[in-house]
Amino acid sequence: MVIVMGPDATPEDTDNLVELAASVGGEAYVTRGAGRTIIGLVGDVERFANLDLRAQPGVSDVRRTSAPYRLVSQENAVSRSVVRVGGVPLGGDTTTVIAGPCAVETPEQTLAAARMAQEAGASLLRGGAYKPRTSPYSFQGLGEAGLKILSDVRDETGLPIVTEVVDAADVELVASHADMLQIGARNMQNFALLHAAGEAGRPVLLKRGMTATIEEWLMAAEHIAQRGNLDIVLCERGIRTFENATRNTLDISAVPVAQKLSHLPVIVDPSHSGGQRDLVLPLSRAAIAAGADGVIVDVHPAPETALCDGPQALVDADLAELASAVRALSGLLGRPLAAAPAPEAAVV
Known part of the structure; x- marks a missing residue:
């Protein structure tokens, strides 16, 4: 009840x-x-x-309610939720673009990526200070130093920050810098982390696990909501199937299904699903056409030297095409791009 x-x-x-x-x-x-x-x-x-x-x-x-995820269920909502991150809406009648480097490397690289993101119509900056990687020998992120770089770039550009937290013990620190906490695919069922994020007083971006059903994804959101936080955005980022032509298989049907079952906004990550630069634009088009509330994409000023996921990062020409496509499709659907706030409005 x-x-x-x-x-x-x-x-x-x-x-x-x-x-x-x-x-x-x-x-x-x-x-x-x-x-x-x-x-x-x-x-x-x-x-x-x-x-x-x-x-x-x-x-x-x-x-x-008949749904096991009673707090995030569409059954219990008068209307679909709009989550605001530093003044930027996710959900409702707008389309939101989140963009930035997969990993924070240097102040110069992060600021350059943020400028690229802004030019493409992004109103939120994504950037990883903590990177859970498959290989222990891969770049794991700058940690707290990366968070400080993101804070400085927010002050410079006005873009609110979306960044991943990978350990419940780090939630308080990350929340002190970030406008939105991201729970990655590998941590979707890290229940201690979900509970800590739910108590942190920040909106949460919850990515779908690589082998998770939609119900398991919504139950993970329920763990966050049960700790007092309904400001949750769901992110479909591709699931693991038999197909190896792409990094993951983008389940585009998850967008309308999740929106039917839950009142939470749903966005798509075309970068981590496709894993290839030339796939990001068509997958972004598909996401917006399917009714996604936004997209989150990787950008990098020099992807050939990127320490993380360079092959999927967009560069200037790609970003110009993405910006044009997003604006055109969003306009056709009556959902204009969400605007970035003034610099002072984004400061935590």
């Missing part, structure tokens, strides 16, 4: 409902997002029904 709170509900109204649930032996999980508060109830449904929850102050609706 789920309680949807009204826009005028007070913290006292929410606390009262938590106490009511406890009075009949139930548990209540309060989760908040931009403009909405949902309380998930666990316990005896009949006992909850006897509480006359709809009559309680601050309550907009009470719903029984």
Whole structure:
């Protein structure tokens, strides 16, 4: 059972409902997002029904849900969620482009990539300070030094930061620099990390695991929501199949399916799914045409020297074509590009 709170509900109204649930032996999980508060109830449904929850102050609706991911389910939403990152919307009636280097290498490289991203219409900057790599001998990221570089580039460009966190112990540090925390595909079911991210007070970008079903992906989002955070964006980044012509197989059908099952925004990562520069543009077109709320792409000023994923990073000519395609398709669908905020609005 789920309680949807009204826009005028007070913290006292929410606390009262938590106490009511406890009075009949139930548990209540309060989760908040931009403009909405949902309380998930666990316990005896009949006992909850006897509480006359709809009559309680601050309550907009009470719903029984069949989905195991009750907080992120579309069943329990009045409308689709819009998640705001440093003032930039993800979801709603806009299309959002997130772009930047897969890995932060130097201040100069990161700033150059951020400028490239801006010219392509990006309103959020992605960049990895911590890099979980398949090989222990591959570049693992600059860590805290990389976070400081990203912060400096945000101050310079005004682009809010999306960056990955790979360890629950690092969540507080990363959240002190980032505008949005990214949970990568390899960590989609790292439950300690999901819980810590849910408690960090930052929006979360949750990538689908390489072998995860859509339900498992949504259940991972539920772990974040259950810790109090509904500001979650789902990212389809390709799944592992028998096909080896691409790095991963982009499951474009996951976009409408996830949007049907959940109220959360859904974006696509065409860079890590295709793994090749010449595939990023057609996969981006497919994502936007399928109704994705945005795309996240790799860019690099000198991909031939990149320490991570150079073959899939876009360069100037590719970015110009991407910008043209995204603007044209978004316009046809009535979803203009989300604009970047002023520099001062992006500072954490």
